[in-house]
Amino acid sequence: MQLYIGNKNYSSWSLRPWLLLTHAGIPFEEVKLRLSVQPESAFKQTLARVSPVGKVPVLVEDDGYAIWDSLAICEYVAERFPERQLWPADVRLRARARSICAEMHNGFGALREHLPMNVELRMPEIGAKVLATQPDVARDLARLVQMWSELLDTHGGPFLFGRFSVADAYFAPICSRLHSYAVEVPPRIATYVEHILGLPAMQAWTEAALAEADFIDFDEPYRQSRG
Known part of the structure; x- marks a missing residue:
């Protein structure tokens, strides 16, 4: 493939x-x-x-x-x-995992627009400013914290459904964003973010991203389409 x-x-x-x-x-x-x-x-x-x-x-x-x-x-x-076993084995848990992936696929537009993924970026001042001035971003973040907290509490971590699944891959870019903009989250959520960013595959992606050293000046419509 x-x-x-x-x-x-x-x-x-x-x-x-x-x-x-x-x-x-x-x-x-x-x-x-x-x-x-x-x-x-x-x-x-x-x-x-x-x-x-x-x-x-x-x-x-x-x-x-x-x-x-x-x-x-x-x-x-x-x-x-x-x-x-990239989806949970239980039929209900599979449905829940698909639901949150679809929610990510179609939602969290304010967070994606105002905090775009840029792996090499470290700008905590932007994260703080956006959360202070953009209530829609704050609402998106609150929904993420609620979602992840419930799943981690229910399944015990370290992944959203206990073991790695499509859901974790789907929210990996959000973990990157939270890290880039130093967004403050509860300790349980911070631990999950660190766990995702620490995966060998995620570290390999990050290392390759940093090696690109390739700035692209996206126009606004395309920037919003990048998820």
């Missing part, structure tokens, strides 16, 4: 399936493209050959069959490799 991704410093949607595959030990070939909104760019031209939507991530099988959208890719990987 080939996984087409964007810059590791910025591409939160790419991080989700990449982390899932890497942590689960599922072999794949990484194809990294430099993010660009320009229709004539190599980014757009390359993706046009494998996906009709022209966005990362895209998973391409050996026969050329493509799956795009991070949630669809994660679902496909979980079904193709059931022995990795």
